Amino acid sequence: MKRIYAIEELCLNCRLCEVYCKSAHSQSKDIIKANKYEEPAPVSRVTVYGDNFLSAALNCRHCDDPKCVKACITGAMTKDKKTGIVYVNEDKCIGCMTCLAVCPYGCIKEGKKAVKCDLCRNDDEPACVKNCPNHALIYAEPGGEEK
Amino acid sequence: MKYIIIGASAAGLACAEQIRKEDKNGEITVITKEKYLPYSRPSISYFLKGAVKESGIYLRKSSYYEASGIDIVTGTQVRSIDRKAKTVKAGRKTYSYDKLCLCTGSKPFIPPMENVSGKINALTFLDLESAGIIKKTADKKTRAVVIGGGLIGMKAAEGLSKICRSVDVVELSPRILPSILDEKSAKSVKKYIEEKGHIKFHLGQTVTRAGSEGNRITSVTLKDGKELPCDLLILAVGVRPETELAEKAGLEVNRGIVTDPGTMQTSDENIYAAGDCAVSVDMLDGSRRVIALWPNAVNQGIAAGSQMSGGDIRITSSYPVNAIDFYGLRICTCGLINVQDKKYTDKIIRSGSSYKRLIFEGSRLVGYVLINSSANAGIYTSLIETKTDLKTLEGDLSGTPDPFIFGKAERNKRMKGALDL
Incomplete structure (x- = not known):
């Protein structure tokens, strides 16, 4: 499957990925409203860690054998058989955050329900990748076996 | 191949699904004494307080089982196992198996109390059925008393506090949530719950007897003589651990069902056990005990299912990890948290309403308690599980852990899947 890869050598720490992620996952889909006014405030699923010297934007790895899915106590977290996307069914999630406690990458955010990257399911390319000004995020399906 | 699984919760369902992954044609039958398809047992308190509807509590859609070729037999109690004939008896039927997995879970432990047994308003809180009865009977006039301030009791109390007039919790230990909290953190959590939920605690106490009218309890008396009015x-x-079937069948049982810790095979090569009925070996201190938590049950179910169908998935690491919330207060715990031995050290970081306690053995992280500070907790969990030598890290653990605590090679693996991009 296509996944998002972060390249720390190219990341500018500008956090535009977070801005566009919030917008893409907001009710209004409007960048200003989503980032400034919307209630409840949308949560960015991608997070830039580090500083101006060295940084990178971390996103769900959509693991082949996801610990969050196995640990989910309600069956809300699933890995789509066709697309491989790991996503939260918000109707079933009770916000216990067991998924967060087992994700080895730190890619699940706290909210009333668990919040995580869904690779912008309905779009060809995730918003964070599309709007990264320095190609520090790429969306690709590498050939050969993944390590 | 014929597979029988007894019990249809976390371990039972995980076992059935893993078998189906590895054996496309085998006959899989899951027998449960409950009248429901597999549901989220921990969600019953959310169901009680109205945050989850009954229809939302099921782990899979009902059409899923037929589509996956997993036969779930509900409302059927298995009475006995005949290991020679390789059959189980349930109701009037006899089911034969090639491989059997016991996922029978737990049964409530009820200490002796005078005048409680058989009363219609004395209930356990372990299944959807009991939650349904409580939901139907409790209302704004109900004065509820919960005996037990552990995870189940506290979740019941939280749910009840939203629908009842008053809730009292009676706990034998001097602190609440003794299995997941240390003394200091338990105090602040208790205060928070008292304020938010108007729950009254009676710690270091037990219920000795109940007063009743007919078959209904009307009050309970505590060890110190105090009497509490009680409608529920x-x-x-x-x-x-529910081990009765295993014991009657002559399998080795030592508190829980004894299994090979890698394969979950019991003392009978065709019988496996997984979940809250089975003994785990805690990878962190080597202790043999039941780790009655969901992720552990699922992992054991997967390993058992794989082994039963000729696969090679094994349990490589067992440790407790738990996340829970009370009135919006998040508590995340993992590993060894109530250890006394001098070889363990700890570090406590407090700020405002957040509390973080990290427990170390030498230069390894072996446990944590996080209250309102659970961001990226899974990174800590992975350090515990992989027994990472913290000296190899580049960053400090006291803040929110992130990929930059790792050196470049590990970071590259985490961010780029170790790809050369």
């Missing part, structure tokens, strides 16, 4: 009594002192 919840018995949530604790649970014990």
